Amino acid sequence: MAHFTTDENAQYFACGYSCDHAVFLQLKGEAFFITDARYTLEARANIKNAEVIEASDLWRAVVEKIPSSLKELYFDPAQVSVQAYRHLQEALPNLKLVGDPDHHRKQRIVKTPEQVALLKKAQELNRGAFDAFAKYLHTADTPSEHFLQFKVKEFLTHSGEFDLSFEPIVAVNANAAKPHALPSKDPLKEGDLLLVDVGLKYERYCADRTRTAQFNKGFGFSKEQRFKDQELQKIYAVVQKAQEYTIENLRAGMTGKEIDSLARGVIEKAGYGAYFAHSTGHGIGLDIHELPFISQRSQTIIEEGMVFSIEPGIYIPGKYGVRIEDLVVVQGSRAVVL
Structure with missing residues (x-):
């Protein structure tokens, strides 16, 4: 299931690293940690299961990574601003954005x-x-x-x-x-x-x-x-x-x-x-x-x-x-x- 998150704890759960200005994007078979130049060195040293992408515009970088074949992208609506949501809607008109409350917390409700x-x-x-x-x-x-x-x-x-x-x-x-x-x-x-x-x-x-x-x-x-x-x-x-x-x-x-x-x-x-x-x-x-x-x-x-x-x-x-x-x-x- 393709999804993205801006929440630090959700980022950490997904890839073992987080920062206060990043988007973690999970697609089928690949994942991306998109952040700016302040964090890329540390991110690359700590993340093993996602490609670290340096970008000044995080949402533009997200859009560039979305394949045209993707039909649905899940997210927690409590984590995303109206501005970011509208930007994704306009940039990806054929993609269904699925707002799922507590989407990432559901993934960790049962502890190992x-x-x-x-x-x-x-x-x-x-x-x-x-x-x-x-x-x-x-x-x-x-x-x-x-x-x-x-x-x-x-x-x-x-x-x-x-x-x-x-x-x-x-x-x-x-x-x-x-x-x-x-x-x-x-x-x-x-x-x-x-x-x-x-x-x-x-x-x-x-x-x-x-x-x-x-x-x-x-x-x-x-x-x-x-x-x-x-x-x-x-x-x-x-x-x-x-x-x-x-x-x-x-x-x-x-x-x-x-x-x-x-x-x-x-x-x-x-x-x-x-x-x-x-x-x-x-x-x-x-x-x-x-x-x-x-x-x-x-x-x-x-x-x-x-x-x-x-x-x-x-x-x-x-x-x-x-x-x-x-x-x-x-x-x-x-x-x-x-």
Whole structure:
């Protein structure tokens, strides 16, 4: 199937190299990595399964490589500008451009054992960053969320060795009620709720983990937490139960919607359904969010080798939020925590 992509992770998956100004073009029996003079030397040193073409006008070079016999060319419409699409339409009037949402993510929805191993290593390094961050907090003097978000990057990147999967989320008390909270200048104090959602990349594969804890002397990011606020303790127990129940009971062959309902059912039964504001999980790999999605709308059939997060949460506006997240791979029809 002939296709093209401008997405860096899709490029890397296809040929082992990517850059921010390139088109990877796959035709029957041949492939091309089209980029400009800034990247051609590096591309030729890293790409073995595609011809590297240097061009100042990438789309003109794409058009020149399309044979007149080609009938269809697939692409992900989310990756292509209207201008580029119109240019291809006008230059190739006899070619059918087939916009297929998530075309390239579909190709990597099932992970190989080697890819699962990279994700597991990324998550192990991520867990180590949590432990190092907790030790640092034992000695910190009422730092602000803003500073903590900056500081956690040091532990995640191992002082620059690794990239981040996404911008870290570090939220205290009421700010944790925002699932993707921006950091404030409010300080972290003894007895505060602290939600940390962070990830690093290992050989381009993403980690993602969330823990919610009560900050005090000797605290850690284990799942076993005790809060002074009894309502908060109840909410934490519900989220923990929802996550563990979902991991224990999900199976290959279920849809993403059915898995989402496992977590959502526990939270709704406890009376907090209105405060679970997002999906139960998302696929992960080269992208931090990729297929499959574990949501109320997902009809994707879960298969062996798929890797995704399980991250239920309850968010009480103006008070606090609780989320617990782990990554799982489907092996032997069941979920195995990475």
